[in-house]
Amino acid sequence: MGMNRVRAVFLDLDNTLIDTAEVINLLKSKYQYKEGEAHVISEKVQVKFSQECYRESKMSITDLRISHWEEAIQETRGEAADRELAKECYFLWKSTRLQHMTLSEDVKNMLTELRKEVPLLLLTNGDTQTQREKIEACACQPYFDAIVVGGEQEEEKPAPSIFYYCCDLLGVQPGDCVMVGDTLETDIQGGLNAGLKATVWINKNGIVPQKQSPVPHYIVSSVLELRTILQNIDFIPSVSA
Template sequence: MVLNRVRAVFLDLDNTLIDTAEVIKLLKSKYQYKEGEADIISEKVQVKFSQECYRESKMSITDLRISHWEEAIQETRGEMANRKLAEECYFLWKSTRLQHMTLSEDIKNMLTELRKEVPLLLLTNGDTQTQREKIEACACQPYFDAIVVGGEQEEEKPSPSIFYYCCDLLGVQPGDCVMVGDTLETDIQGGLNAGLKATVWINKNGIVPQKQSPVPHYVASSVLELRAILQKIDYISSVSA
């Protein structure tokens, strides 16, 4: 594969890397939660993570995320807040999440091959400490030319400014770059806001987007489809040039 028109590819980190299986087991075995309750709590927490505004919170990231577990348990069970249980869930989730954060051999190979043709940049939103822990845990640094964490910048995705910063790092123009991510509201909307060449939405679970959601240029069920999509983007760009 030789890419001539795509000058850089930005990839998001958090595409289904959060693992709550061990917490679900804890709630069922130690606290005798019903089958559905533990699953609902887990789902509620993941939604809260995706919507959190840690920049606007006066709490530390640890306290903020413990509060997510506390709220999810309270909302699901309809009982008094249980801070101790929320803390136990959070720290178990954090430790197991980091243990499970590994890049598959297929993804490592894909990134290695892609990087021979085009610069790759990891672009992730979130608190600096949290995101740097993830990056270290999955040992992804060798596969990217640069890593940008939203919490270390003035603005995060979907603000155009962070995309322009990434372009400056790699010495490329927005119109020559492709954004790849699993979140329409940040990854795809951000790429559109910044005027990138294309956006690729990784829709692993076959989600049907809401009508008002941003529309990506391409949709894939797996990031492993990226090489073929980039070839298509590059070909269309060369033909229309």
């Protein structure tokens, strides 16, 4: 398969293996947001979720996450903060997220085939209870050799320490591992910080990164393209789109 020098693959959960952008239809249908705006708001919220300092915040997890929606809407629309709309978005997301958290058959098949050739580790940021609920809901445990939740560690992505912990779990070196995720600021920056062999950014919506954003080694539009990337990862050093 051409993965002789790749010893392990780390994969993010939210928006990498599963899609958690359930509120888009609400924003489009009830509030007449343009599809592009709704997608941008959803993407911004996911980034805020992945970066949230819930351990340091004096707010409850509910208030903190309502604030994420409020900020994302305000940043995207350039309007005054709308706490009530943010609450509606959050509670809809919360009530439906576990129902939508399933791995597609294509993703299951891909993970099954990959695991025959290289160890797989699920690496996800977030509050322990929240992330463990997601993991249980999508029944992804059988597809991984190990699962690491950031909320259970001293530091989360993009801190190098959590990547080193993952390497120790699998008995591999950082330079032999690949990180796959949808968030530049945590998944990709973290992989770069830890000196991993390669980083693969899942860019589903064709987002153009800001100039100061971390630069991944590879860019794909679907996690299903991962096997092809891994086949060539030792032979194509430049960024592929």
